[in-house]
Amino acid sequence: MTITMIDSAPGMRAMLASRPGRWPQAVRQLWEPMAGMYFFIPGGPDLVAVHGQNFGFGQNAPREQVEDALRALEQADAWQRVERALTEGARDLAAAGPDVRIPDLTVLLMLGDPTNSHFMDEVKGLSAFGGMSSYIAITIWPTDEVLGRLEAIALHELHHNVRYSPGGVVWNPQTVTVGEHVVAEGLADLFAASTYERRGYTHFVADETRKSDEVLRRVAEGLNVTGMQDFAAWVLGDTSARLFGSTPVGLPTGAGYAAGARIVRTYLDATGRTAAECVTTPSAQILEVALPQLSLTRGEG
Structure with a gap:
């Protein structure tokens, strides 16, 4: 390289x-x-x-x-x-x-x-x-x-x-899901955290957002949403959604990063794998393992 x-x-x-x-x-x-x-x-x-x-x-x-x-x-x-x-x-x-x-x-x-x-x-x-x-x-x-x-x-x-x-992983702008984006952010943060610990986590995500079960549940409701036009709200949060002209969904800044890190951490703990090893792991595989352990189901989209 x-x-x-x-x-x-x-x-x-x-x-x-x-x-x-x-x-x-x-x-x-x-x-x-x-x-x-x-x-x-x-x-x-x-x-x-x-x-x-x-x-x-x-x-x-x-x-x-x-x-x-x-x-x-x-x-x-x-x-x-x-x-x-x-x-x-x-x-x-x-x-x-x-x-x-x-x-x-x-x-x-x-x-x-x-x-x-x-x-x-x-x-x-x-x-x-x-x-x-x-x-x-x-x-x-x-x-x-x-x-x-x-x-x-x-x-x-x-x-x-x-x-x-x-x-x-193939990113098709028309068919890609919020779930893919959320999992990707979680993997990327945990990959950085594997070397830099707390500094690895994206800093514009508040601690309360990372810990909130309500944020996690709300993001899970949008995991099946497709098409990039609505991703700002589910991943970056309502403030970014307004800036980019999409519809807010009731989420704080960086909600998708927070949910993604919790979902991916659950998967890694369950499988013994690392974020580096999962760089090309399909998001569906990660969600299939992690969501039941978090007592979550995907929304209708």
């Missing part, structure tokens, strides 16, 4: 220094190596829009604040830490499943928008995506909490990337 860490610091500085009319070009230049992640878009993606959709900082973001954040990333050795974590995580996945295919990776580490209250307050400075084989995009704001979790964030996205790479 080859990891290509995009040297995004110069690109972000070019964005900060660009005149308004040159801003889109600076954004496109930085994001160009990630364009293949959007191969399914006819004519290619609008990379400026992609940057915004990933909560990247905008041209009107407070320049001094973003420059300070960029220096914080550099002082934290952020790019090197992410690369080391991905390298070690890939070795762990390969050791756990010799037949698992681990793709080459292109990785973008980007600063988010400090003026976006959802990004800063609701998801606490983290928006990452590793679900398209060979690409990982990590958008962060370098709080102490986020910087302390950099490696765990990388491992979480790596698990997703391997799960949805050729030879793994």
Whole structure:
């Protein structure tokens, strides 16, 4: 496996220094190596829009604040830490499943928008995506909490990337279920936690959400829901659902992560397996074992 860490610091500085009319070009230049992640878009993606959709900082973001954040990333050795974590995580996945295919990776580490209250307050400075084989995009704001979790964030996205790479689980946007998404988040968190313990768990999920039997029960009612348009509510929670234009279902932020971790932990305890070994295990298999032990059944969908 080859990891290509995009040297995004110069690109972000070019964005900060660009005149308004040159801003889109600076954004496109930085994001160009990630364009293949959007191969399914006819004519290619609008990379400026992609940057915004990933909560990247905008041209009107407070320049001094973003420059300070960029220096914080550099002082934290952020790019090197992410690369080391991905390298070690890939070795762990390969050791756990010799037949698992681990793709080459292109990785973008980007600063988010400090003026976006959802990004800063609701998801606490983290928006990452590793679900398209060979690409990982990590958008962060370098709080102490986020910087302390950099490696765990990388491992979480790596698990997703391997799960949805050729030879793994097929993600069909029309037929994929909430259950698959929930199980994937649980597996990814527990994979990160196997190395980083508490830091492995996604930090924007409140402790009370993780412990709530009512949250677990409510998420279980949606496990058979299909089609990605409604996933935000069941996995990320009502606040994200409203942001993305889908219907709230009565769940707090990160509910699907909390439920997924409990479901997957139940499965791993019952089978003696690890999250690394289960990187390509079908979600139906995990749910079939775990739900009865949790006294849960799937909703009608």
